[in-house]
Amino acid sequence: MADLPKAPFLLGAAFAVLILIALVSIALLERTQGDRDRLLATVETEAQLDQLLADMRRLESGQRGYILTGDAEFLTPYRETLPRVDEKLTNIEAAIGGIPAQVERLGKLKPLIQAKRNELAESIRLFDAGKPAEAIGLVRGGLGLRIMDNIRDAVYAIKRANADSRAEQYAQSRSQEQWLLGTNIAAVGLIVLLGGVSLMMIHRANLAMRKAQNVLRNANSELEAAVAARTAELTAANEEIQKFAYIVSHDLRSPLVNIMGFTSELETLKGAIFHAGNGAGPNGANGALAHPGGPGAQPTKAALEEDFTEAIGFIKASITKMDRLINAVLTISREGNRSLKPERVDMNDLFQTIRSAIAHQAQEAEADIALEPLPSIVSDRLALEQIFSNLVDNALKYLRDDEKGRIRVTSAAHGGKVTFEVKDNGRGIAPRDQGRIFELFRRAGTQDKPGEGMGLAHVRALVRRLGGSISVHSTPGEGSVFSVTLPRTLPNQSKRIGA
Known part of the structure; x- marks a missing residue:
């Protein structure tokens, strides 16, 4: 049982390592995919560069054939190839993919391409203008040859950088494949180890669970007995409280009923005593008890009636207050039964x-x-x-x-x-x-x-x-x-x- 709390921690740690290995594998796969894409981009760049050189030679061949022979058929490949040059430059720029050094090299190549196209176009214009000697002189002047050599050098510079990048990418790809292979081997080993540890922990957990169930069964038996005893005590205490409230209210209300009855009798007697002799009599014309003043003088009828009324008022006020208190106690008692x-x-x-x-x-x-x-x-x-x-x-x-x-x-x-x-x-x-x-x-x-x-x-x-x-x-x-x-x-x- 003492080892059971460690099991979730160990399993959690193993799963965390397994997840980490999976994430590393995914990252390596993504990097390998990226390297493969970059490698294909370098191959595509070199192919486009070779086609660009071939197109520039085709332009030059068409220009020279037309100027030397005057045959317009030589201008057909020239005109067909000319728009493809811009297409090749666009494809090369896309294949480079924003590599700063290659973008810089391509930036040097573009003006050379444009200069060569201008030189070819100028020689053809001169020939068409009836100046073949000037056109041939322009070709023999060596400007076109120098431009073409510079174009070739710029293309080879881009291809060399591509070759270096391709070799580096290939080495990185091989290294990542080795890491990926090692990671997968580690993952497989960890899965096997995790499975073995899990089986062992499940076996130990089952044993511990059976022991715990036995202990819990015994504890439940003891707890049920204790709860039953406590419930009986609480039930008895609650019944005593309810009985107390009932007895208090009953014992207090009984004398109150008697007091109310006597109060009514006193009110009846008051009318019989104080209003029976309202006429003239020995007590005087107004019916009041007439006694001589002095130390032993008795209270008058009016004073007795006032005291009598005041006493009854006190009794009624006390009864009312006690009745409110009893009702309040009963209210609390009744609310004690509300769930x-x-x-x-x-x-x-x-x-x-x-x-x-x-x-x-x-x-x-x-x-x-x-x-x-x-x-x-x-x-x-x-x-x-x-x-x-x-x-x-x-x-x-x-x-x-x-x-x-x-x-x-x-x-x-x-x-x-x-x-x-x-x-x-x-x-x-x-x-x-x-x-x-x-x-x-x-x-x-x-x-x-x-x-x-x-x-x-x-x-x-x-x-x-x-x-x-x-x-x-x-x-x-x-x-x-x-x-x-x-x-x-x-x-x-x-x-x-x-x-």
């Missing part, structure tokens, strides 16, 4: 939805909510909406009155996680309260806004169930920054949301 539904969530669209939902509150508070471009993540949309709706709503709720509200939502990606920040310029949170605001039923600062202290506790529970974390950085009087770090992809789709 997460991972999906790709465009956070830009999600925050746009949140901003639209609270647009009226933001307008009344004269607050701006700015969103920077946010990435998409795979998570539970409903949980995300609850988390960030609560944070944005809190930021809007606790703005300062002395400055225009600014709420900004940003994000930063790092590895497989994304951190979303909700920043405001509101009241801020004192350092001693920054750790307590995430606790159940705990609030910080001036209690001038409605709430039961459950929002941030619920937010933290949701963030944890999504595999993330939440923190706050705040300065009193300057604002707060709530940072929510979540994985790009929900790590465990079987998690449930709970408090």
